[in-house]
Every structure is written in structure tokens, then in C-alpha cells.
Amino acid sequence: MAQEELLNAGLRGLSDALAEKRVSSVELTRLCLDRIARLNPTLNAFVTTDPEKSLAMARDADARRAAGESGPLLGIPMAHKDIFCTDGWRTTCGSRMLANFVSPYDAHVVTRLKAAGMPMLGKLNMDEFAMGSSNETSHFGPVRNPWDPGRVPGGSSGGSAAAVAARLAPAATGTDTGGSIRQPAALCGLSGLKPTYGVCSRYGMIAFASSLDQAGPMAPSAEDCAWLLTAMAGFDSRDSTSLERPAEDYARDLEKPLAGLRIGLPREFFGPGMDADVRAAVEAALDEFRRQGATTVEVGLPNSGLSVPAYYVIAPAEASSNLSRFDGVRYGHRAAEYADLMDMYCKSRAEGFGAEVKRRILIGTYVLSHGYYDAYYLQAQKIRRLIAADFTEAFRACDVIMGPTSPSVAFPFGAKSADPVQMYLSDIYTIAVNLAGLPGMSIPCGFGAGGMPVGLQLVGDYFSEAKMLNVAHRYQQATDWHRRVPALAA
Amino acid sequence: MSLTTDDVRRIARLARLEVSDAETEHTRDQLNGILSFIEQLQAVDTSGVTPMAHAVDVVQRLRPDAVTEADRRAAFQAVAPETEAGLYLVPQVIE
Numbered sequence: 021m022a023q024e025e026l027l028n029a030g031l032r033g034l035s036d037a038l039a040e041k042r043v044s045s046v047e048l049t050r051l052c053l054d055r056i057a058r059l060n061p062t063l064n065a066f067v068t069t070d071p072e073k074s075l076a077m078a079r080d081a082d083a084r085r086a087a088g089e090s091g092p093l094l095g096i097p098m099a100h101k102d103i104f105c106t107d108g109w110r111t112t113c114g115s116r117m118l119a120n121f122v123s124p125y126d127a128h129v130v131t132r133l134k135a136a137g138m139p140m141l142g143k144l145n146m147d148e149f150a151m152g153s154s155n156e157t158s159h160f161g162p163v164r165n166p167w168d169p170g171r172v173p174g175g176s177s178g179g180s181a182a183a184v185a186a187r188l189a190p191a192a193t194g195t196d197t198g199g200s201i202r203q204p205a206a207l208c209g210l211s212g213l214k215p216t217y218g219v220c221s222r223y224g225m226i227a228f229a230s231s232l233d234q235a236g237p238m239a240p241s242a243e244d245c246a247w248l249l250t251a252m253a254g255f256d257s258r259d260s261t262s263l264e265r266p267a268e269d270y271a272r273d274l275e276k277p278l279a280g281l282r283i284g285l286p287r288e289f290f291g292p293g294m295d296a297d298v299r300a301a302v303e304a305a306l307d308e309f310r311r312q313g314a315t316t317v318e319v320g321l322p323n324s325g326l327s328v329p330a331y332y333v334i335a336p337a338e339a340s341s342n343l344s345r346f347d348g349v350r351y352g353h354r355a356a357e358y359a360d361l362m363d364m365y366c367k368s369r370a371e372g373f374g375a376e377v378k379r380r381i382l383i384g385t386y387v388l389s390h391g392y393y394d395a396y397y398l399q400a401q402k403i404r405r406l407i408a409a410d411f412t413e414a415f416r417a418c419d420v421i422m423g424p425t426s427p428s429v430a431f432p433f434g435a436k437s438a439d440p441v442q443m444y445l446s447d448i449y450t451i452a453v454n455l456a457g458l459p460g461m462s463i464p465c466g467f468g469a470g471g472m473p474v475g476l477q478l479v480g481d482y483f484s485e486a487k488m489l490n491v492a493h494r495y496q497q498a499t500d501w502h503r504r505v506p507a508l509a510a
Numbered sequence: 511m512s513l514t515t516d517d518v519r520r521i522a523r524l525a526r527l528e529v530s531d532a533e534t535e536h537t538r539d540q541l542n543g544i545l546s547f548i549e550q551l552q553a554v555d556t557s558g559v560t561p562m563a564h565a566v567d568v569v570q571r572l573r574p575d576a577v578t579e580a581d582r583r584a585a586f587q588a589v590a591p592e593t594e595a596g597l598y599l600v601p602q603v604i605e
Binding site for chain 1: 522529566582
């Protein structure tokens with residue numbers, strides 16, 4: 021099979037090619053590894069590769085197929101965000117703290133994707149401990165956007181987005197605490213899905229804010245995401261918030277027609293904060309849905325304006341607690357010199373963590389400290405309830421909510437890094453979804469200023485992933501934004 | 511409400527993070543910028559609202575009180591900065 025054909029075949033195309041013996045997993049894996057070797061020096065999307073290990077996994081997948089095994093994903097290579105623990109592979113979380121950490125076990129999501137037969141191409145760069153919206157906080161340097169290497173890929177799953185957009189990998193895992201799958205998917209022209217909280221196990225996924233973190237797939241199309249989520253999701257007793265639900269085939273409803281679909285448009289998401297080029301692409305996407313028989317209705321999310329400040333109390337509070345485990349004793353960086361135990365903790369952590377991570381730990385420590393807990397943390401949790409209740413009310417009038425994923429297209433490096441609050445506002449449309457625990461998705465819907473991709477955000481009611489994927493897939497049957505490839509990757 | 515450099519030192523100590531004297535003022539200014547941004551939450555009337563700690567209401571599962579994990583001490587200690595005889599080594603804390 022021709023290389024371009026393989027690179028743009030989608031998971032279904034690759035699955036068919038493997039089943040019909042038109043390509044082997046080893047050939048496919050080698051093709052990706054060659055592209056990584058060629059393009060990663062420009063993109064910095066991968067922080068770790070190990071071609072021998074990748075090819076061994078590919079040979080194993082080919083052997084499984086030769087032995088009569090089949091499975092939709094068997095032999096298709098993919099890559100993992102470096103927040104997922106991977107047995108025998110370096111797992112850094114984008115931090116100096118874990119720069120030499122080789123995980124002794126696999127995350128549950130990794131175990132499931134391995135069982136499905138997906139060879140691993142390597143580990144993907146990310147904002148340090150997933151704290152960032154531009155990939156500029158990584159200890160390993162920023163990832164570059166394949167559509168314009170002078171611009172950010174978004175974050176925190178920026179390595180995942182850049183790698184898939186440049187066709188270094190057919191698909192990747194990401195995680196989303198405040199928009200970290202959807203925003204980079206939007207900025208790099210991909211489809212990305214954050215499932216309902218609890219659908220994918222958090223076991224082995226290095227914790228940032230435990231009540232918000234969710235793993236999800238990132239790939240060119242909604243159909244790809246449906247296939248991946250079917251493999252990733254599932255109950256795991258090792259995550260106390262993993263949900264015991266019957267297994268789902270998330271691709272089951274992809275082809276359903278959209279006639280009668282009610283799309284809710286939150287007036288708060290269509291205000292003056294959105295750039296004109298983003299608005300034009302989103303409006304054009306809504307017209308396409310109307311052509312397919314959907315109707316649109318205005319809804320209100322009156323408390324959504326409070327989601328960013330509420331998040332910047334709750335997420336740092338949880339992070340300050342989660343990141344206390346990095347103390348230079350059991351794993352991770354330990355300072356070379358120290359006076360005593362306290363000094364060892366303080367120096368190891370000061371050296372191991374970057375500036376943004378330290379800021380969030382300090383904010384989290386402060387809002388949880390004596391005298392401030394009620395005023396900040398408890399108040400933020402009450403506002404979280406109000407934000408979630410807004411969505412419940414909105415879903416009485418609609419089946420899916422739509423709006424922009426990000427207020428602007430990808431911005432140049434350094435544009436927002438001086439002012440933390442400006443950076444935080446990049447996630448203004450995505451954060452409320454995490455606070456509510458709802459599923460959210462971004463799909464490509466056009467191009468804006470500088471020829472940069474624009475993302476359309478879909479928000480569904482709890483456990484409506486199959487419905488959202490159906491809506492996204494039908495849109496992608498009528499449009500080809502998700503098939504566009506950056507010139508650098510051609 | 512705005513933090514002083516003494517507040518920053520106190521919080522950093524609680525967080526077990528060394529902040530050098532040279533960094534303290536810059537850190538204070540950045541934290542104050544974030545705190546003034548989250549200050550808007552104070553104006554919201556939340557009387558009677560139950561705090562939402564988690565996205566989905568789940569009860570903690572109980573499992574039988576039985577050993578389920580294999581002994582993987584050697585593998586886990588292989589990634590530790592300093593160990594001896596199966597123990598993690600830290601600076602002496604008791605004279």
C-alpha cells in the first residue's frame with residue numbers, strides 16, 4: 021500500500037489493510053518510526069522513543085494475527101501521552117522531577133490498548149504535570165504546531181495533538197482536566213474526546229486534579245475516537261471513581277441520521293470573547309448541522325463565567341495534595357545536597373518542579389490552609405454545583421451543546437506566557453465541562469487566521485459519548501476538515 | 511486580600527518548596543494576580559448550595575480484606591533515589 025494512503029487511511033482503513041494482509045503491523049510501525057525520526061526534531065512531540073521495543077510489539081501483533089486472532093485495532097500502532105505509566109518505558113509527565121523515572125507498571129488504559137494489540141510508538145511531550153494550555157511548561161521544551169511551527173500546539177496534550185496532526189502516529193491518548201484533550205485537538209485540527217468522568221480508569225495516569233482528570237482518545241476522525249474509546253473504557257477496581265457500567269461499543273450509532281437533533285447554543289459561549297475567524301467557522305458548522313435536519317436552540321449557562329476562577333481553586337487544591345508524593349524519597353528527583361530531611365524535601369521539590377507547577381502548588385496550599393478553606397475551597401465547590409446544575413437545565417431543551425472549543429486559533433510562542441491568568445483564560449469554554457464531569461469533544465470545523473485550524477466543541481449529557489460521536493461522524497461525512505494534513509507532514 | 515512576602519515564605523514552607531529570596535517578590539506578585547482573579551467567587555451567593563466534591567456521585571466500594579497485590583518491592587525500589595536492605599534512606603531525623 022502507498023505511504024500516503026496508509027497515513028490517511030484512518031483506523032478503519034488501517035484495520036482493513038491489516039486484516040486483508042495488504043500491510044503488516046511491523047511495516048506500519050516502521051513507517052511511523054521513520055516519520056518520527058524525520059519530523060520529530062522539528063516538532064518535539066515525542067520525548068521518548070524505543071524503536072526496538074515498538075517493533076517487538078508490532079511483531080507480536082503480527083504473530084497474534086497469524087495465529088488466527090482478529091480485532092479491529094490489532095497491529096495499529098499508537099502513542100501515549102507521557103502522563104500514562106508504561107511498564108519499562110520512561111514516564112516523565114513532562115517534568116524534571118520524573119526525567120529518569122522508568123515505570124514499573126502500566127496504566128489501566130495502556131493495559132487495555134496493549135491487549136487490543138496496539139504497538140506503542142513512544143511517549144508524547146506535554147505541559148509539566150498537565151498544567152498548561154500551550155505546551156510551553158514542559159521540561160523537555162515546547163511542542164511545535166505542525167500547521168505553523170512558530171505557534172503553540174495547545175496543551176496540555178500538545179505532543180499527542182502534534183504527533184497525530186503530522187501523521188507521526190495514527191492516534192494517541194490524551195488526558196483532559198480543564199480542556200487538555202479538546203483545546204490541543206482544536207488547535208491542531210484533530211478530533212478529541214473527553215469522556216464522562218469515571219468512564220476510563222485513572223489507574224497509572226499521573227494525578228493532577230483527581231476529581232477532574234479523565235483520559236480520552238485523540239485522532240483525525242470521530243470514528244477513530246469511537247474505536248479507541250471502545251478499547252480504552254472499562255471498569256477498574258484500582259480506581260475508586262471508576263464506574264461499573266456495561267461495556268459499550270461507542271461506534272454503534274455512528275451512522276444514525278441527525279434529523280430532529282436539538283443543538284443547544286449557550287449564549288455565554290457566543291459572546292464577545294470569541295475571535296471573528298473562530299465564530300465564522302463555528303457558524304458555518306452549525307449551518308451544516310441544520311442542513312442535515314438538526315435544529316438549534318439558545319440555552320443559558322449563567323454560571324459558566326465562574327468556571328475558570330472556580331477551577332483555579334479546585335484544581336490547584338487537588339494538585340497540591342497529589343503532588344505532595346514527590347518528595348525525593350520513593351521515586352523522582354532528589355537534590356544533590358541538603359542539610360536535613362526538611363531541606364531535602366524543599367530543595368528536591370524546588371529543583372524538580374517548574375515555575376507553573378510550583379505556582380499551582382502554592383495556590384493550592386494557600387486555599388486549603390487554615391482560615392481560608394471555607395472562603396476559597398468550599399465556596400468553589402458550591403459554585404461547581406451551580407455550574408453543573410446549569411448544564412442539567414440546558415439539557416432539558418437540547419440533545420447536545422455546541423460552541424467554540426477555544427476563543428482563538430493557535431497563538432505564537434510567548435504570547436501568553438508572561439501572565440498566568442491570560443493563559444488560564446485559553447480554556448474558558450472547556451473548563452465548565454470538567455467541573456460538571458460531562459463528556460466533551462472537539463472536532464475540526466475549518467481554518468481561521470494564518471491558516472490555523474478551528475475546533476467545534478460538542479458537549480453531551482452524562483454517558484452520551486456514542487451520541488456525540490454519531491453527531492461528529494455525520495458532520496465528518498459531509499465535510500473534509502478532519503482529512504486536511506499540514507504541509508509539513510505531506 | 512493580598513499576600514506579603516512573609517505569607518509567601520509561610521505557604522512555601524507548608525508546601526515543602528524552597529523559594530529563594532530572589533524569587534519571593536516575583537512569586538508574591540504572580541500569586542496575588544491569580545488570587546485577585548479568583549476573588550470574584552466571593553461575590554456569589556451560595557447559601558443553601560451543597561458543595562460538589564466530585565463529578566459523579568459514587569459511594570466508596572469495599573473489597574474483601576484479603577491480600578491482592580504481589581510483592582514487587584524490588585521493582586518499586588529500583589526507581590528510588592536511595593535504598594538499603596529493602597528500606598528507603600532519608601537523612602537522619604532522630605539523634
